[in-house]
Amino acid sequence: MRDLLAHYPGARRTLFRRYHLGGCSSCSFDLEETLAQLCARSGALEADRVLTEIEESHREDEQMLMDPLALREKLYDTNAPSARLLDLRTREEFEAVQIPTSQLLTQELMHHAMSSWPKEELLVLIDHQGERSLDAAAYFAGHGFTAVKALRGGIDAYAEKADRSLPRYTIEKEEPHE
Numbered sequence: 001m002r003d004l005l006a007h008y009p010g011a012r013r014t015l016f017r018r019y020h021l022g023g024c025s026s027c028s029f030d031l032e033e034t035l036a037q038l039c040a041r042s043g044a045l046e047a048d049r050v051l052t053e054i055e056e057s058h059r060e061d062e063q064m065l066m067d068p069l070a071l072r073e074k075l076y077d078t079n080a081p082s083a084r085l086l087d088l089r090t091r092e093e094f095e096a097v098q099i100p101t102s103q104l105l106t107q108e109l110m111h112h113a114m115s116s117w118p119k120e121e122l123l124v125l126i127d128h129q130g131e132r133s134l135d136a137a138a139y140f141a142g143h144g145f146t147a148v149k150a151l152r153g154g155i156d157a158y159a160e161k162a163d164r165s166l167p168r169y170t171i172e173k174e175e176p177h178e
Helices: 002-007 011-019 035-040 047-063 068-076 091-096 107-116 133-142 154-161
Strands: 083-087 102-104 122-126 148-151
Touching: 002 011, 011 047, 035 047, 068 083, 068 154, 083 107, 091 102, 122 133, 122 154, 133 148, 148 154
Parallel strands: 083 102, 083 122, 122 148
Antiparallel strands: none
């Protein structure tokens, strides 16, 4: 499953949406098991069919991604309609580096966006390395936003490819206490 999720980042969302697998402790899977093993212990699902559905969802996800260079062009094109940028990172990450015009997604801003933002206006979701923004984009799309995108590779890729003046950073992972 680890390799499958690395190749198809939206696979967890697809498995949960279609089969209620991987979303909670009662339907979880081990990253070391294979898709065939997961399918066998989950009601004898056909692994080939499940893989086909994951691939189809992946193609849909690809349509929801925006390349960093395309975003930069959009931001600097004075003739283009405006875009809203929502940053999913922590406040500390956002304060350290941000794309101009982006807003930090807070609970209050989420409620405001859902209730009053035009659903057809371009909405681009940003995270650190593109790992969570696709899930958030799918959430907004599920709530009626028709022009929602996730920034491919996150702000890290934007800083590397579209605006080298932005600093890049890494997040240190805490080791579990024993």
